[in-house]
Amino acid sequence: MRTGMSLGQTQTLQQSLVMTPALQQAIKLLQLSRLELEEQIETELLENPVLEAEPAGSTDEWDEVPAQVSEGEKEINDFENYLNSYGENFSEGASYEIPDDEYETPIKNRExxxxxxxxxxxxxxxxxxxxxxxxxxxxxxxxxxxxxxxxxxxxxxxxxxxxxxxxxxxxxxxxxxxxxxxxxxxxxxxxxxxxxxxxxxxxxxxxxxxxxxxxxxxxxxxxxxxxxxxxxxxxxxxxxxxxxxxxxxxxxxxxxxxxxxxTVIPDVYYVKDKDGQFLVLTNDDGLPRLNVNHSYIQLAKSAPDKESYAYIERKYQAAKWFIKSIEQRQKTILRVAQSILKFQGEFFHRGPMYLKGLNLREVADDIGVHESTVSRVTTSKYAHTPYGIYELKFFFGSGIKGGSLSVDVLKHRLREIIEGENPQKPLSDEKLVSMLAAEGFDVARRTVAKYRADLGIPTASARKNKL
Structure with a gap:
């Protein structure tokens, strides 16, 4: 396994990436919701004659394409480099199918x-x-x-x-x-x-x-x-x-x-295997299997003029890039979902009350991509869990913001700060927020007020009136 890139290597790589229209499209696909992706696929199928929806089990014939047509491979590699320019390459996840008899009741795809x-x-x-x-x-x-x-x-x-x-x-x-x-x-x-x-x-x-x-x-x-x-x-x-x-x-x-x-359509399912361990399955139901139209590949070999060949080559590269971008999108969603399972295991096994604080950087570091990639993947993407359907960003929005610090740690520190305050000038909740932020606890004023009340500590004005 290779180690992460050095800063110099990363900068060199990033500088070498040219933000072409194709690369912009691939990045945009990461941001799309499931319904938006379906609409985008329909649009591409209408606009690109080389792209077609194939029935499951069909195979392509990439090797039969003339050598000149493979020049667009660099852009595909650029997208992979873009995703992985922040750490280690990620490995492809295994493919699973959800058996019809896996559950006592059918999984609802829409909520x-x-x-x-x-x-x-x-x-x-x-x-x-x-x-x-x-x-x-x-x-x-x-x-x-x-x-x-x-x-x-x-x-x-x-x-x-x-x-x-x-x-x-x-x-x-x-x-x-x-x-x-x-x-x-x-x-x-x-x-x-x-x-x-x-x-x-x-x-x-x-x-x-x-x-x-x-x-x-x-x-x-x-x-x-x-x-x-x-x-x-x-x-x-x-x-x-x-x-x-x-x-x-x-x-x-x-x-x-x-x-x-x-409607909310899950992009991934969290399901238990026979041993009681959770697996992450991508939901490809409703997404057509895309391929290149082989008749155009053959037509490219016998193109009568440069203009015809250039048109077919351009459409071929666009089709191949689009297919690769969707594959990469699905793999990235899977990797992020698997990382969420790794960090939020207690949630899946014990319920929402055990959701921990989690930030984008932790997941980005875990799977070797940039934080912006994780941000795109977790927006408008949904997970079907044993406890309902949640947007992936939900797993980053609870707990103590900015890290995996436990509630107990925060409450303990909150009590220490208040116990050390000047009794003549009790600290307001807003001041407590600022002091905690200086120590790395990025919490809301409302959260501080709630935890203070949980500890049985009155408001600043009430503490002062006790003197």
């Missing part, structure tokens, strides 16, 4: 937005009363993921307004996607703010919150002076806060819209 939320609720350790209230709330969300129906209209003898309010804020709005069930854009933005880590919070917290609460309709030049005056901040701080707010998601269900054209 609606609502069903996805209900699936998460089914795994949460909450009381039956809370679970029932959560089901009511989720089933009344609109297509954007907002709760537009007043709680008073949903309330009943068994589910009073107070209970619905508590469950909405503490349970539903903490589902994936974060903030689902918000009753207004203001509430949704505040949920996002409260869950931002120190690294993500690129503007003063108080200024951002103040603008969301009071000046959402005045985030322009005319309202800038008023914002700085009322919130007692500088113009630069106000502009930073406005920029941060504009970068936030406006719709909770963005990318999860529950309609005929937006």
């Amino acid at each position: 609606s937005f609502t069903a996805m939320l209900l699936g998460q609720l089914g795994l949460m350790k909450i009381g039956e009363e809370q679970r029932g209230a959560a089901y009511i709330l989720v089933n009344n969300l609109d297509e954007d993921g907002y709760l537009r129906v007043p709680l008073e209209e949903l309330a009943s003898e068994h589910y009073p307004v107070a209970l619905l309010e508590e469950v909405l804020v503490e349970v539903v709005q903490n589902l994936e996607p974060l903030g689902v069930g918000s009753r207004s854009i203001k509430e949704f933005l505040l949920v996002q703010l409260e869950n931002m880590s120190h690294r993500e919070l690129t503007a003063p917290y108080d200024v951002v919150r103040g603008i969301i609460e009071k000046f959402l309709e005045e985030m322009d030049k005319k309202g800038l002076k008023k914002i700085t005056r009322v919130l007692k901040c500088t113009e630069e701080e106000a502009l930073e806060a406005i920029a941060l707010i504009r970068d936030m998601e406006p719709v909770p269900a963005q990318g999860y819209v529950d309609d005929e054209n937006s």
Whole structure:
């Protein structure tokens, strides 16, 4: 096994890669969702006569192509170099088929937005009363993921307004996607703010919150002076806060819209073998087997003129590149999914409560690709697990952001910091976030508040009042 590249080797390799249209297309394929990939394949089949969909079991005849036509092989190698320019080459994963009788019930390939939320609720350790209230709330969300129906209209003898309010804020709005069930854009933005880590919070917290609460309709030049005056901040701080707010998601269900054209199809399955060990299987159902049209290969050999030959060669190279790019895409998704299984084994064996903190670099280092590749692969790609269907990035979004530090470690350090504070000037949650960030704990203010409460430690103002 070869060792990872040195910095100089990596830089030389990266400098030698030319970002051709074909390479750009291959990188784009990594980013596509399953449905988008199917659409792209259909487009390519229509536009390239050399590319065709073959029935399973067919074989190609690459070796029969004239030598000149193989010049495009360099671009294919470039794509492999692009993926692997950050560490060791990855090996190809084994191919498996899911037996029809493997499960007591069929695996559902499609899951609606609502069903996805209900699936998460089914795994949460909450009381039956809370679970029932959560089901009511989720089933009344609109297509954007907002709760537009007043709680008073949903309330009943068994589910009073107070209970619905508590469950909405503490349970539903903490589902994936974060903030689902918000009753207004203001509430949704505040949920996002409260869950931002120190690294993500690129503007003063108080200024951002103040603008969301009071000046959402005045985030322009005319309202800038008023914002700085009322919130007692500088113009630069106000502009930073406005920029941060504009970068936030406006719709909770963005990318999860529950309609005929937006369904969740798993890209991979996590299944157990006979020994109880998990395997990762790629889902190729619905994807046509692509090949080159052999009649065009023969036609290239007897092309009557250079123009005809050049056209066939160009289309042939495009077809071969497209096929190779899809193969590479599937292999990369498999490798990332296998790495997730390696790091998140407890999740698969014991359930969502055992999800650990994980970042892109750890997986990138593990499989020998760049972080950007892992980022592309985990966006809009879904995994079917024993506990429901999750976007691959879900496995990076829980736990303590920025690393694999356990909750116990964070709580222990949080207690130490508070015990060492000046009793006359107790540390606010925001200050605790900053101090923890300096030590490598990239956590949200809301997380600190929750863990502080779990430790039985009151707020800063309450601690000061005890003196």
